Amino acid sequence: AARAQPGVQRLKAYDPGHDLVALRRRFGEANLAELGSNENPYGPSPAARQAILESLHALHRYPDPLGADLKRALAARHGVNVAQLQLGNGSHELLMQLAQVFAGPGDEVVFSRYGFAVFALATQCAGATMRVVEALPRDAAMPCGHDLDAIAAAIGPQTRLVYLANPNNPTGTWFGREAMVAFLERVPPQVIVVMDEAYAEMADAPDYASAVSLLDRYRNLAVTRTFSKAYGLAGLRVGYLIAQPGLIAVMDRARESFNVNGPALAACEAALGDVAHLDWACARNAEQRSALADALTRRGLRVFPSQTNFVLVEFGARTSQIEAALVELGVILRPMGGYGLPDCLRISVGSPDESRRLLSALDQVLA
Numbered sequence: 001a002a003r004a005q006p007g008v009q010r011l012k013a014y015d016p017g018h019d020l021v022a023l024r025r026r027f028g029e030a031n032l033a034e035l036g037s038n039e040n041p042y043g044p045s046p047a048a049r050q051a052i053l054e055s056l057h058a059l060h061r062y063p064d065p066l067g068a069d070l071k072r073a074l075a076a077r078h079g080v081n082v083a084q085l086q087l088g089n090g091s092h093e094l095l096m097q098l099a100q101v102f103a104g105p106g107d108e109v110v111f112s113r114y115g116f117a118v119f120a121l122a123t124q125c126a127g128a129t130m131r132v133v134e135a136l137p138r139d140a141a142m143p144c145g146h147d148l149d150a151i152a153a154a155i156g157p158q159t160r161l162v163y164l165a166n167p168n169n170p171t172g173t174w175f176g177r178e179a180m181v182a183f184l185e186r187v188p189p190q191v192i193v194v195m196d197e198a199y200a201e202m203a204d205a206p207d208y209a210s211a212v213s214l215l216d217r218y219r220n221l222a223v224t225r226t227f228s229k230a231y232g233l234a235g236l237r238v239g240y241l242i243a244q245p246g247l248i249a250v251m252d253r254a255r256e257s258f259n260v261n262g263p264a265l266a267a268c269e270a271a272l273g274d275v276a277h278l279d280w281a282c283a284r285n286a287e288q289r290s291a292l293a294d295a296l297t298r299r300g301l302r303v304f305p306s307q308t309n310f311v312l313v314e315f316g317a318r319t320s321q322i323e324a325a326l327v328e329l330g331v332i333l334r335p336m337g338g339y340g341l342p343d344c345l346r347i348s349v350g351s352p353d354e355s356r357r358l359l360s361a362l363d364q365v366l367a
């Protein structure tokens, strides 16, 4: 067989947890509660659908390789310059490319245990060395969250990149602005801090702040965002990176020329314009998140604090049996064995109807 570079040899291919295509065929999509992938149950702005229809006349043309219109809209939204933006085929692509561009064999990339899975994947694909920092303990206020002091202490002369997710997947945990600033003060300027903010739009804790407002103060900061979560456009695969123009210019050299397709560019620009839909979806999510957390807590389960559209929940020794029994009832959750949390399941915050189906299936299984 073809021999991969050492970093890739150790990897396993992405496992979505379940064969969703087979499960949809078996149950019918309408009878499934798909709560395994942190998708937005309400879907995108109608303006995004309309923009896709209007883009179809140009399918034989390559899309704008620079994504200039979307970048202009993003620049206005975030109060940054167009030169501070890079688009990606999902933020996943940008997280991968950051490691590819800034780290290689002999370099170290630092991230937390229970940090988003792509951090380890990106590091190993780049052939760099992973420096995985122990997370906060289970009984901490932010269970299994990022230990920023330990992460800062782990940065050494070989460190090129630090990946942080705020809020983090799969824990749902976050850190506040003060802790973030204290951390950034400790990072040497040549080390790039990647702040993965895939769930930022949904965070409403009083101490939470996006790192976008700190980009001018900490020029080694790079923030990733996505249209997959709050905007409800996971199927289109669009994410973006905000950083200093110099960093973006370097990233741009490694960009696949037409990495974001035409209908996706058009839809995201339209979605960005529909602030009311975004606000509605985020408010809905916050309301359902707290209702779901309360309902699970009432059932004696330990629910991790979350600022995202999912909750991590401890199910104890019978976790895998419970998970399998729920699948038989058409409820799909995400097993956490791959993350080293085998006694937990990650549950996406669905629509009120999906939450009802989840809870009634759970009551059957736990009875």
Ligand code: PMP
Binding pocket: 038, 089, 090, 091, 092, 093, 116, 165, 167, 168, 169, 196, 198, 199, 225, 226, 227, 228, 234, 237, 238, 239
């Ligand atoms: N970061 C985090 C923390 C995520 O949970 C996800 C999606 N699971 C991503 C990035 C990647 O999202 P996308 O590629 O769809 O933008």
